[in-house]
Amino acid sequence: MGKRLRARLEEAGVVSLASVEPVGHFLYKKDESGARYDVAVHMILRNEVADSYPEQRVRERGHFALTDAVDLVARPQVRALLTTVLCAQLSGTVGQPHRNLSDGD
Secondary structure: OOHHHHHHHHHHOEEEEEOOOOOEEEEEEOOOOOOEEEEEEOOEEEEEEOOOOOOOOOOOOOOOOHHHHHHHOOOHHHHHHHHHHHHHHHHOOOOOOOEEHHHOO
């Protein structure tokens, strides 16, 4: 199982198809160590959502329309990325996800 698929499954119980190319990136500082991560964001289709998943006690899961998600996200970089994706989606320049990551990545 690929690491991105495993992360989606553990963190949100989601098994999905994802785009090969990311739609964008944002920098993320996870803890006080000062380490920064460049997070690649891929478009996904929600194929299956498990009733239970490993991190359900520490993570709240929700499903939102992209227009609502833009308003709900706290991180300015992620909000800007979602706004860019929304504009691209509305103009038809964002393609549909097409790669099954369950085969590994």
